[in-house]
Amino acid sequence: TELSGDQDFQLFLQRNLEFTRKIRGDVAALQRVVCDTLQLCKEDELLLVRQELDIAQAPLEQCHRRTFQAETCFSQIRAGLRIYGGSLATIQALLPGHAGLVETLQLDMANLSSNIQQQMEDLGLATVTYPPENQDPVPTFSSHFHHQVGGFFILANFQRFLETAYRALRHLTSL
Amino acid sequence: GGTLGCASVAVSPRVVPLGSAVTASCTIQRELCHGLEQGKVRISWMLDNKLVAGSQHQGPGGTEVSNLTLPRFNLTQARLFCCVEWNGTKQRVGVAEIRAGYPPAKPLNLSCVLNLSDYGLTCRWEQGTNSHLPTSVVLKCTGSGAQAVTGCTPRGGHSHCTVPRQLLQLYRQMEIWVSATNALGTAESERLCIDPMDVAKLDPPTLQSIQSIPFQTDCIALAWDVAWGTEHMELQCELRYRAPEDSAWALVTGIIGQAGSAQRCGFLFGTQYCFQMRCRRSSATALASWSEWSPVRNYTTHEKAPAG
Amino acid sequence: GGTLGCASVAVSPRVVPLGSAVTASCTIQRELCHGLEQGKVRISWMLDNKLVAGSQHQGPGGTEVSNLTLPRFNLTQARLFCCVEWNGTKQRVGVAEIRAGYPPAKPLNLSCVLNLSDYGLTCRWEQGTNSHLPTSVVLKCTGSGAQAVTGCTPRGGHSHCTVPRQLLQLYRQMEIWVSATNALGTAESERLCIDPMDVAKLDPPTLQSIQSIPFQTDCIALAWDVAWGTEHMELQCELRYRAPEDSAWALVTGIIGQAGSAQRCGFLFGTQYCFQMRCRRSSATALASWSEWSPVRNYTTHEKAPAG
Structure with missing residues (x-):
């Protein structure tokens, strides 16, 4: 579908590019908290422990330039937002003092996902409606340290996910 | 309403538009009123403390009924008492509350501002004339397609x-x-159709540094x-x-906020200027309001070196 | 302790007096560490981000154990990481949190005031030097013979x-x-033994009227x-x-509050005086504090009529 000419679609992209930048800023803020309070700052110091952990990762290959497909890319972004929205519960348990920032992040992610869903419907694309409550099981860890390292990698993976999603949305502005 | 036993007062409607008519009836079941067994039952009415005359007649089953019409009820609130004569005194034996006012006025001039510190959306409006009646006011909101919900309720x-x-x-x-x-x-106000971000109230930027660019430029x-x-x-x-000494401000528009720095020429040498900046x-859309102007920052440009 | 799997870190004690020694041990069960199967296990330690050296030896069941002693631990809080070399990088595989500080200081200068509007007893005290450790502070109170209860807990x-x-x-x-x-x-403060009423904070009385007594008295x-x-x-x-023009206040003591009125002589004629009153x-007991002085009330005494 010819997208870039559509005025509403451009406004949707402008708005949600800014929204994604906001979410990335909030995730970076949480990463700084994990570094400052838990002294977990560098990924390459935690690779060994990561092998013992089962950390959710959300696929985004439909959003990469080579295999770019708008409809499935949107759906993968929404699916990923849902996975990371659920695993933020892990972060909330780790950083009780920052529950507000985590809640803001979850609200923003839910809004971004429903903004994308609304836009897909406006474009006549097929969409998935998720139940409001996220039933995915919250991951458990065999030790407090594993829980902390798990939290570190959830944020690192989510930041990478957002960078890819951001590039996909920016790519759409030029289509 | 009213006491079911000795006297029962019925008013309809209980809430009326100010100035319209109100009709009431009071039914006395003599046998249920201790002390009223003998003599004639004389029913009268009091609107708060003012005597008002009703018409009395015999009702079904030996009851005495009085009807009352208040043609233009122009109190916003009153208590209508049904009374009977007893031992030479007027006894209040039943009551009904009457309220009068207007339908709510249409709320006007609805406007909202998003506070970026807590992302709360504060909306204001004008209530319009007082309806004199208990009125519940709520702010409704709905995302496109979503179900309308109560966003917030104004206090007091x-x-x-x-x-x-x-x-x-x-x-x-x-x-x-x-x-x-x-x-x-x-009554409902006009519907405001906005993206909350478009009415975000920004704090002003902060001017960090101002320097003359060397080699005697202006x-x-x-x-x-x-x-x-x-x-x-x-x-x-x-x-x-x-x-x-300038009377008017010189204005530079279209500055990209994220850039974080800019250059500007055409300044007099050795002159003190004051600078302010604002962003949005x-x-x-047009709705977006500018931030306040930043606090003033003064800077004196360098002296021009004597030529040759 | 740290991870039960690949690495387990034990520290004792977890909370130490500031400046005292801390000993830690890290046990690596090589077969439980994916990727550590080959080569020598080299254990090292990081205190937050600072490298610290421990001694390493073989432990029971093929484990590798490193012991570490920090002679004078003078950080109030730190995270002690156990690390192993892997693919040329230092991997953090276990952690223990260490805190250091002091026992709580004795709270001093406890005083309380009863607020007569809600009969809440507000108590204040001085906390003393910071213990650097999570310290729970509660105000205890007990009626004579009754069991001690927590009266209130200071916030934040x-x-x-x-x-x-x-x-x-x-x-x-x-x-x-x-x-x-x-x-x-x-640590516990001195015990305050009071009847809450004795520390009631009274609002000041209100001077209602001041009049000269007639027939030319002072x-x-x-x-x-x-x-x-x-x-x-x-x-x-x-x-x-x-x-x-007076430099000092004249003071009248021992006035009975409930009397509600009193007389006083010795005033100059035609002179403006300002009056204030307070009560307790x-x-x-001596503990009871006076109310504030009432708002000032001015009064000018009457002129003395010319004699004869």
């Missing part, structure tokens, strides 16, 4: 309230309106920080400056 | 809190003290109301007055 007769972040849909059009309801009807370099919490936004900023979201 | 590090009316024993001696507890011990009559909520109390009040419970 105020005409503003704040929709919490949890009920907002950021970066997408929402419909927001005020609904006022009382016993005589409901140019200066400015550096600024955008307000906390707006780093992710595309901002459009304006700079204004003037020397004390560039993607926002 | 404040050193005051208010015991609600429900926990108070009025008109009887109560024991009140502050108790501070952290991992290194407990006396005046004063009338006052005691503060709302103190009508049932026996109050002992003081009056002070002075003319603008007469049955209260």
